[in-house]
Amino acid sequence: MEILYLLIPLSVVLVFVIGAAFWWSLKSGQYDDLEGPGHRVLMDDDKPERGKADE
């Protein structure tokens, strides 16, 4: 049971770390646009020119 003396304070610290992470994400606007970034990764900015056309 001695391990609890470590685990309980550790859990408190973890809560604050997670809280800080959420606070940062909220402040930096991570929740403002939930759709765009998902599409954005699909578009390459540096694709070499292709000759193929798709219909």
Added chain:
Amino acid sequence: MSEDHCYHCGLPVPAGVELVVEIDGRMRRMCCVGCQAVAKAIIDNGLGDYYRNRDALPESPREAMPAQLAGLALFDHADFQKTFVRELGESEREAALIIDGITCAACIWLIEQHVARQPGVLGIEINFASRRARVRWDEARAKLSAVLAAIAAIGYSAHPYDVARSEELARKERRNALWRVFVAGFGMMQVMMYAVPVYLAGEGDMSADIESLMRWASFVLTLPVVAYSAAPFFRGAWRDLRLRRVGMDVPVALGVGAAFIASVWATLTASGEVYFDSVTMFVFFLLGGRYLEMTARQRAVSVTEALARLMPAFAARVAAYPDDRSVVQVMAAELRPGDVVLVRPGETIPADGVVVEGRSSANEALLTGESVPVVKVPGASVIGGAVNVEGPLYLRVEQVGETTRLAAIIQLMERASLERPRIVQLADRIAARFIQALLLVAAAVAVAWWFIDPAKTLWITVSVLVVTCPCALSLATPVALTIASGAMARIGLLVTRSHAVETLARATHFVFDKTGTLTLGRPVLLEVLPLGRLNRLACTDLAAAIEQTSEHPFGVALREAVGSAVHVEAASNSPGCGMQAVFDGRTVRVGRPAWVGDLHGQPLPAAAQALLDCGDTVIALADEAGWLALLRFGDAIRPDAAAMIAELRAAGRQVALLTGDAAPVAARVAGALGIDAVRAGATPLEKHAYVEALQAQGAVVAMVGDGVNDAPVLARAQVSVAMGSGSQLARTQADLILLSENLMQLSRGYRLARRALRVIRQNLVWSFVYNFVALPLAMVGWVTPWMAGIGMSGSSLLVVLNSLRLQKPGKG
């Protein structure tokens, strides 16, 4: 995509248009110069990937750009930039823009790529969800107009996005609230983890050290929940106490504070019970409920905000109309009455005015709730904020800025939202009494349990304080009224007084004015009697063509009735008589029968003479050879009036017609609509007395009139509805304004008001039942504080959700 559709925008390629752009090695057909220019710009900049990645077609750019580009220089105006451009550094600027025409994610990619390549642009970010963009650029190397031109070149249009202050505030409030909920929720979960083992552990399973450690850990996590998440409750309670009254927050703050302090004391002295889990859970449920309630409310009141954004920033002024059609882009705020502006299809009309040239239709849905675009012909008035749908229109500006209908509508809506109706004040007074009683009951419960079982005293008292807090009671009425007003505004019935919804629903007698209310209030073409070689349609078309430039009400009525366009020459006006023109080489006249008859000198046929005697206004059409037709004009009954009257009667309401017109006309209208009670030839004083007499018999009178001439009688009735046409909207004192002039909307609004009243009753019954059931349960100790938290926020939420049903267009 087939070959006969534009490769860029997907619209069919008109016959004879041969415009092509080479894309990915193949020649693609384009429907117009605009699409061609856009596609060329995209390909020349190496952004052909757009065509591979898009999954929706863009909007067609329609007209070629140059005219719009000329206006962009205005954006570089320092005064104009003040509202939406921020200075970030020496010459670095950031602008907030809203971009029109984004249809898929590939659009975002295209714009970002293209704009980022412009010299001097430091960065651009576009939010796909809100279509808003932030652009940063170096003022020394680039101008904002160049950025906007780059966006326009690839087929999108960007407008400055002037963040309305209230909207920004609402966003901040939402973010703060979400963060408070998160802190409380996270604290609650973690505190639970420490509390559960203590509950489960048997006697002696857990050493005192561990238990004390758990308590301290719970305390550390509860502290931010109480100090930060629950802060609004404490602030509210403190404000109430300073003003020497008791509000909703007082019992909540008392409960949270008492439980927390007792737990802290128990932790410090290592004795008694701790309630950290109850405190956090309780705060979490309360905040969660408030958050949901707030988002629902913000959505419901966004109608005003949407209206305020309708007016465009720019207008195309035609300075030398009609001699020179060249267009100058000016700020809409610089327009003056008398200016002529060009509004292209798809653009928003920048001010109130009258059509001087062109034929189109305007979508006024947001302003009047009328979803079908309204036909606009020369002489017709248009409302600033409406969207021009079909063809270009030249308008003469009549009202600008604060005097427009849009500004008046916004003012009236704000007036209504600032008032507190009696019914809400009453609910508030009851709630305040209720809280006072509740505090006394809680004190009694505390004393009683102190003698029965001191260990349970604290949490039972907290439960009583929380579970019976009359939040639902005080929300029941205002939320339903707010949502009902918003829903009514959407169907074109503007609520300008806060009591209007309730009183309309309670009305027993509906009294209508005739002219302009049950009838259109302006002449329409009622009958065409052909007298010569031309048939009915040809006569109408010819008369309309002659009256093409006339601003006389008959001219407007003729143009509305016209089928196909006929060409006439040398039209001239003889004031007081009519108009004359040349058609097919012959002189034709339309106007007063005597004057028209002078053209050929023939007497009127006997059949025509009867028409002349019927009482309505009749004008004649003739050429040199003889009479062609007689046209009868008169005031017509609104097409939807009969259905509305029938519905009111079916709902058991008394309907009466009260008019200053002569008895025969009034009787004819009343007969057509099925109204029994008719009072004709009434002076304003008699109208007033008539309503007063009804009220003396205990009637709740709803008076429907045209708003301006009926002002005294409208003010006398318990609730008044005015027709929303005319420029004097802002001066109207009526409680409700029917913006669309569509009487069906009035009966929809009436049904909505009755539903709102029903919803308010349900809400009140529910919140009373809830409080009276929960109180005894909490007093005997069957409700723990966290259950109390769920109960209270659940009951408030139920009230809000029940009220939200009013937003749905229901049957009745």
